[in-house]
Structures are given as structure tokens and as C-alpha cells.
Amino acid sequence: MSEGVRTTTETAVRWQRTPVMALGLGGAVLLAAAGVAFSRPDLVAVAVPLGLATAWAIARRPAAGILRLTLSARFATVPHHAVVVGEVDAELPAGWVQLAVDQGGRRTGLADPAAGSRVLRTRSRLRHSGPTELIAVIARGVDQDGAWATDPVPRAALVWNAVPETVPLRELPVALRLTGLHGGHEGARPGQGGDFRDIHPFAPGDELRRVDWRATARLARRPGDLLVRRTHALSDSTVVLAIDTADDLGEAVVTWGSDDPEHSGVTSLDLAREAALSIATAAVQAGDRVAYHVLAPDGRTVRAGAGARQLARLRDVIAATGPSDVEVRYRRAPVIAHGSIVFVLSTFFDGAAAELATRWRAAGHAVVAVDVLPEPRAERLNREQLLAMRTLLAEREDVFGELRVTGIDVVPWTAGSPDTTLRVVARSQHRRPGVRL
Amino acid sequence: MNRAAKTGRPHAYCVRGGAPALLLRVLLVAVTAAGALALVPVPLWRGVAITAAVVGAVVPRSLAGWVGGACVGLGMLFADAHPALTALGVLVVHAIHVLAALSWTVPARSWISVRALAPGLRRFVVIQLVAQPLAIGMAFLTVPQQGEGIAWAALAGAAVLVVTAAFGLRALHRADADEAVVHSAPAGASRADVGGPA
Numbered sequence: 001m002s003e004g005v006r007t008t009t010e011t012a013v014r015w016q017r018t019p020v021m022a023l024g025l026g027g028a029v030l031l032a033a034a035g036v037a038f039s040r041p042d043l044v045a046v047a048v049p050l051g052l053a054t055a056w057a058i059a060r061r062p063a064a065g066i067l068r069l070t071l072s073a074r075f076a077t078v079p080h081h082a083v084v085v086g087e088v089d090a091e092l093p094a095g096w097v098q099l100a101v102d103q104g105g106r107r108t109g110l111a112d113p114a115a116g117s118r119v120l121r122t123r124s125r126l127r128h129s130g131p132t133e134l135i136a137v138i139a140r141g142v143d144q145d146g147a148w149a150t151d152p153v154p155r156a157a158l159v160w161n162a163v164p165e166t167v168p169l170r171e172l173p174v175a176l177r178l179t180g181l182h183g184g185h186e187g188a189r190p191g192q193g194g195d196f197r198d199i200h201p202f203a204p205g206d207e208l209r210r211v212d213w214r215a216t217a218r219l220a221r222r223p224g225d226l227l228v229r230r231t232h233a234l235s236d237s238t239v240v241l242a243i244d245t246a247d248d249l250g251e252a253v254v255t256w257g258s259d260d261p262e263h264s265g266v267t268s269l270d271l272a273r274e275a276a277l278s279i280a281t282a283a284v285q286a287g288d289r290v291a292y293h294v295l296a297p298d299g300r301t302v303r304a305g306a307g308a309r310q311l312a313r314l315r316d317v318i319a320a321t322g323p324s325d326v327e328v329r330y331r332r333a334p335v336i337a338h339g340s341i342v343f344v345l346s347t348f349f350d351g352a353a354a355e356l357a358t359r360w361r362a363a364g365h366a367v368v369a370v371d372v373l374p375e376p377r378a379e380r381l382n383r384e385q386l387l388a389m390r391t392l393l394a395e396r397e398d399v400f401g402e403l404r405v406t407g408i409d410v411v412p413w414t415a416g417s418p419d420t421t422l423r424v425v426a427r428s429q430h431r432r433p434g435v436r437l
Numbered sequence: 438m439n440r441a442a443k444t445g446r447p448h449a450y451c452v453r454g455g456a457p458a459l460l461l462r463v464l465l466v467a468v469t470a471a472g473a474l475a476l477v478p479v480p481l482w483r484g485v486a487i488t489a490a491v492v493g494a495v496v497p498r499s500l501a502g503w504v505g506g507a508c509v510g511l512g513m514l515f516a517d518a519h520p521a522l523t524a525l526g527v528l529v530v531h532a533i534h535v536l537a538a539l540s541w542t543v544p545a546r547s548w549i550s551v552r553a554l555a556p557g558l559r560r561f562v563v564i565q566l567v568a569q570p571l572a573i574g575m576a577f578l579t580v581p582q583q584g585e586g587i588a589w590a591a592l593a594g595a596a597v598l599v600v601t602a603a604f605g606l607r608a609l610h611r612a613d614a615d616e617a618v619v620h621s622a623p624a625g626a627s628r629a630d631v632g633g634p635a
Contacts, residue, residue, distance in 0.1 A: 018541075018542070020541065024534055027510075028605075029507060029605075032594075034510075041575040042513065042522070045523055045575040045576070046530050048527065048567075048571050049527055049565065050531065050534055052568060054605065055562060057611060096553035098547070102446065108449075110458075112543050113552075114550045118453065119453060122451075126447075146538045146539055146543075262447060284456050327547065
């Protein structure tokens with residue numbers, strides 16, 4: 001996301017007195033009473049400012065009004081770092097504003113600025129792609145040195161969707177059965193645009209310009225026979241990206257299960273977003289149609305489309321894809337169009353994504369399982385945790401073994417170059433029996 | 438502009454023209470201690486005032502800051518009245534009240550903008566400009582007088598005090614009972630003001 005984002009909330013506030021006024025009045029009465037009782041006018045004089053301050057606070061009660069909070073953020077140009085700067089405007093007719101400031105989902109501090117524009121500036125160095133709660137504030141108004149205060153207004157938050165980096169991919173595997181007469185992939189049917197297919201006797205419907213006169217002279221059996229030179233049709237492939245958002249596991253295994261994005265290192269969803277955008281970019285550049293599905297029960301879907309606008313739409317949706325809030329093993333199974341290649345991006349820990357991949361493969365789709373688990377780091381794990389991690393990873397290897405047996409290619413996104421691995425998968429498609437490219 | 442968090446952290450924020458709110462609490466203790474040392478001649482009373490200020494600074498919800506202010510004010514009873522001390526007392530006790538109120542309101546970890554404190558400072562100055570001449574006038578009453586004049590003054594003072602306290606309490610009750618009228622957003626800002634009650 002290169003352009004800025006902004007959100008505004010308006011809340012009606014009413015002022016309530018705090019104990020400060022009662023304490024001021026009580027102090028004034030106490031000191032004045034002591035002065036009167038002990039015949040000390042100087043003590044009465046000491047009580048006078050307390051009484052005046054209380055009277056002032058009562059007389060100048062702030063009027064009820066609207067507390068308007070505007071949160072905005074934009075990219076900062078800092079070399080080698082993804083830095084986002086934010087601003088908070090807090091408009092209130094009276095007094096100052098108390099803000100509880102959350103950044104990245106955690107409380108980072110408190111602020112008491114005077115009401116106005118740009119009362120608070122924030123700066124966040126993004127460690128992860130995807131949606132991040134950049135700034136959130138809970139505010140209340142304060143006036144007359146704390147004698148009047150409003151109730152806290154509902155939390156206002158600004159979410160920043162960080163677009164992942166992309167890895168250039170030169171070649172992608174394609175669907176097993178290409179459809180259509182447009183696109184960038186050479187299909188099995190005769191048509192236009194592709195390489196030489198065969199020499200064929202002229203039939204009604206063939207264009208005269210396709211008559212191969214040399215072949216006709218050499219091979220025609222009877223006078224009047226004509227032979228045409230036929231080429232392959234260029235077909236398009238539909239790429240379906242299915243992203244599993246059930247887990248968001250970082251490099252540091254010790255942070256698994258704890259919501260600690262600061263120490264987790266690169267997470268599985270970081271890699272999944274990067275892989276999804278890289279594949280989508282490569283596919284759109286190759287002229288393919290791309291569809292996008294988040295496998296969570298409440299996940300988003302982008303219907304298949306091609307072109308720069310589809311890529312821009314996909315970029316926004318991928319950047320907004322975060323971990324699923326629904327704690328269920330169930331994944332929704334989106335409908336996959338005939339003749340698609342499905343990239344399933346998952347950590348493949350609980351088997352649900354693998355089950356879906358297997359089902360799609362059984363339905364005749366080409367399926368590539370993209371393993372987005374980052375290289376696990378086992379530091380600070382005790383013996384039991386280490387054993388549990390090894391067991392989990394061993395189970396995952398079993399899942400990958402079963403996927404390979406069913407004809408699903410497994411591509412680890414972290415190990416080596418994903419471009420090379422995908423090219424190997426694409427080339428191996430050509431050697432498989434029954435594949436009609 | 439002050440940076441509230443170190444730049445090494447992934448998140449930081451700045452309050453324009455901000456200062457740590459802890460300063461308010463330090464000021465509360467400092468003003469109470471200075472007032473106690475200058476105005477209260479009894480060491481035990483001084484100690485109580487300063488201890489109360491420290492407790493008030495650490496736990497503002499205990500309201501001990503005001504206890505410290507009361508100790509300083511009442512501690513003046515142990516010393517002879519003097520116009521300069523009276524003026525100082527008027528200044529210090531008022532300052533303790535304001536600082537205790539700010540400490541009660543503003544969390545210690547917060548950053549407060551100096552601009553937010555400016556209206557309070559103006560109010561403080563205005564009240565002092567009214568209270569100090571009154572204090573000087575009252576200081577002349579401390580000159581020993583004979584006869585019925587001072588007795589009538591005491592009675593009148595007590596009556597005024599009772600009436601003032603009664604009015605003050607009534608005003609506080611009315612402040613609690615007042616129905617706040619919520620105004621709609623200014624027309625043109627939200628473009629959703631239909632003129633009805635918000």
C-alpha cells in the first residue's frame with residue numbers, strides 16, 4: 001500500500017465532574033474554618049484561591065460536543081526499511097484530550113495533548129506484510145485541570161495492509177487441460193498462434209493462405225489435392241490460489257501459539273502472501289486468469305480474471321489477508337473451474353489443506369502444494385518442546401509423501417529458489433503421460 | 438517534539454511539545470516540600486506534609502496530595518502570621534491543589550503537551566492576581582486588635598463561610614444533576630446534521 005489511509009470517528013461526549021472540585025471546596029472550607037476558629041485571617045486568605053478555583057470550575061462547565069478523532073498514515077521514505085508514519089487529529093471544543101495509544105495491537109503509551117490537529121505522530125517499522133493495526137486510540141476529554149472529564153470514547157483504529165514483496169518467477173506449471181482459444185500457452189488443439197502441429201489435407205474452413213505449396217507438390221496424390229500447414233492453438237490457463245490462513249507460525253518455534261509478532265521472525269502467512277502475489281504476478285504477466293480464495297470459513301474470494309486491474313485487485317486482497325479468527329479445523333472448499341491449476345498455500349500441519357488438495361487432484365485439476373512454513377529455529381526450546389516440534393515436522397513429511405503419491409507437486413517456498421523449483425515442476429508436467437498441453 | 442519511545446523499537450510516538458507527566462508529580466512533591474519547609478515550623482508536621490505529598494505522587498488515587506496541601510496550610514497555625522508568609526501560603530497551597538489535580542488526572546507514564554497546560558496556567562495566574570491582594574488586605578487583620586471588632590469579624594467570617602460552603606455544595610449537586618445537551622456536529626463537517634437531537 002503506497003498511498004495513505006485515513007479514518008475518522010465522531011463521538012458525542014458529555015462532561016462529568018471529577019472529585020477535584022469537591023476536594024477544592026473541602027480544602028477551602030477546612031482552611032477557612034481553621035482560620036476562623038483560630039482567629040487567623042491569613043489562613044482564610046490561603047483558602048481563597050481554592051474556593052476561587054472551585055467556583056471557576058463550576059461556572060465554566062464545558063459544553064457537551066463532539067470528539068472527532070482522525071487517524072491517518074502514509075509510507076515514509078526510509079531506505080532499506082518499511083516505515084509508516086501516522087498522525088492523530090483530535091478535535092474537541094474544550095480542554096485537552098487523553099489518549100491511550102496502541103500500536104501493532106499493543107499498548108505503547110499514553111498521551112495528553114491539547115486538542116487540535118496532528119496532536120500525535122507515530123512511526124512504525126513494519127516487520128510483516130499483511131494487515132497490521134497501525135494505530136488505535138481510546139480518548140477522553142479533560143478540562144479545568146481535571147475538574148471535568150468525559151467518558152472514554154470507543155476505540156478508534158487504523159489498519160494498514162502492507163503489500164508483500166514479490167519473487168520473480170519465470171515459468172509456472174499450467175493446468176493439465178488447457179481451454180479456450182486465447183492465452184499464452186500452447187494447447188493440444190489445432191488453431192492459431194502456436195507452433196507447427198502437422199500437415200493436413202485441406203478441409204472446408206481452412207484458410208487458403210495456410211496451404212503449404214511445397215508439401216502439396218511433394219505429397220499430393222491426386223490433382224486438386226491441397227495440403228495445409230496447421231499450428232497449435234494458444235490457450236489460456238486459470239490459476240487458482242487457495243491460501244490457508246488457519247496458522248501463522250514464525251521462524252522462532254518458541255513463539256508458536258503466542259501472539260508475538262515482534263520476535264516470531266518471518267511467519268508462514270508472510271511467505272504465503274509473498275508466494276500468492278508472486279504467482280499471481282507471474283500468471284497475469286503470462287496472460288493467465290487468476291482466482292484467489294482464502295480457505296477460512298469467512299475467507300474472501302476474488303473471481304478469476306486477467307489483466308493489470310485484476311492484479312491490482314489481487315494485490316489489495318492479498319495484502320489484507322490475515323490470520324483467520326475462526327478456531328475450527330474446517331476449511332471451505334471453493335468451486336474450482338474446469339481446467340485450472342490450483343496452488344494450495346499452507347503449512348500443512350493439520351491435514352485439512354492437504355485433504356482439499358487431494359480432493360481437487362482427484363477431480364482432475366493440476367495441484368501444487370506450496371509449503372509456506374519458514375525454516376524453523378529451535379532456540380530456547382526445552383526437551384519436550386523439541387520432541388513435539390520434531391514429531392510435528394515428521395507428520396508433515398508424511399503428509400507431503402501422501403500428496404506426492406497422489407500426483408501433487410510439493411514446492412517449499414523457503415528452501416532454495418522457488419523459481420527454480422516451479423520451473424522444475426513445470427518441465428516435469430511435459431513428461432507426464434495423459435497430460436494434454 | 439519529544440520521542441516517547443526509543444527509535445530502536447518497532448513502534449514509537451511523539452507528542453507535539455510534550456513533556457513527561459512524571460514531572461507533574463515531581464513538582465507536586467517539590468512544591469509541597471518547599472512550602473512545608475518555608476511555612477511550617479514543626480518538623481513532625483513538615484514530615485507528614487512531605488510524606489503525604491510523596492504518597493500522593495506515587496498513588497494519586499489516595500488523594501494524599503491534598504492531605505499534603507492541608508498539612509502545609511494548617512501548619513501555618515504553628516507560626517506567627519506574616520504578610521510574606523501569607524502570600525507564599527496563598528501561592529503554595531493553590532499550586533499544590535492544581536498539581537494534585539493534574540497528578541490525579543494524568544497518568545505518570547503519559548506525555549503531556551505543554552500547550553494543554555497553558556489554560557490552567559492562565560487560570561492560576563488570574564486567581565493569584567485576585568487572591569494575593571485579598572491576602573495582603575487580610576494580613577492587616579492579623580494586627581492585634583482589641584474590643585468587639587475582631588469578635589464581630591470572626592462571627593461574620595463564620596457566617597460567610599457557612600453560606601459559601603452551602604452554595605458550593607448546592608452548585609456541586611446541580612453540576613451532577615444537570616442534563617448535558619449534546620450538540621450535533623457543525624453543519625458542513627459531517628453533512629449529516631438533520632437538525633434533530635443528536
